[in-house]
Amino acid sequence: MHRHQPPSHRFPVRVYYEDTDAAGVVYYANYLKFCERARTEWLRALGFEQQTLREERSLVFVVRTVEAEYLKSGVLDDALTVETSVAEIGRSRLVFxxxxxxxxxRLFDCRVGVVCVDWNKRKPASVPPDIRALMTSHHETHSESHR
Structure with missing residues (x-):
């Protein structure tokens, strides 16, 4: 589906009973929830809280596209890790x-397109320079190491 780059961030997830379906495997939508949590924690690790960005800068990151591939099943009590890296950075768009x-x-792969939005105007906004600088340094470091 896509070239795997070394992760910028790793987020541990334990599979609980509530994460599984009637067949005892991780319910397909929960992989997207795990990835959402990982992106939030990655942003937090960079020093940015989503709530603070909305309150102080009127900025939110909204998912616009998802491309997902389910490879193998996770099951109850599995210790999983969500690996996240920046694949593309545009003016207002990021692809993880x-x-x-x-x-x-590998159980699951996805590419998630996220848009930076001015919450007050409900319109796309440029990714702030401080966030872009941190994400760009991770993106360039990992892209170069894969050449």
């Missing part, structure tokens, strides 16, 4: 490459 791993085994 994310994988859900069980050890070295």
């Amino acid at each position: 490459a994310q994988s859900v791993m069980r050890g070295s085994e």
Whole structure:
């Protein structure tokens, strides 16, 4: 589906009973929830809280596109890791490459297109320079290491 880049961020997830479906495997939509949490925690690790960005800068990041591939099933009590990296950075758009791993085994891959939005105007806004600088440094570092 996409070239895997070294992750900028790793987020651990434990599979609980509530995450599984009638067949006892991780319900398909929950992989997207795991990835959402990982992107939020990655932004927090960079020093930006989503609530603070909305309150102080009127900025939110909204999902516009998702391309997902389900490879293997996670099950109850699995210790998973969501690996997140920046695949593309535009003026107001970011594309994240994310994988859900069980050890070295890849269960799920996705590319998530996110748009930076001025919450008051409800229109796309440029990614702020301070956030762009941190994301760009991660993006360039990982892109170069894969050449």
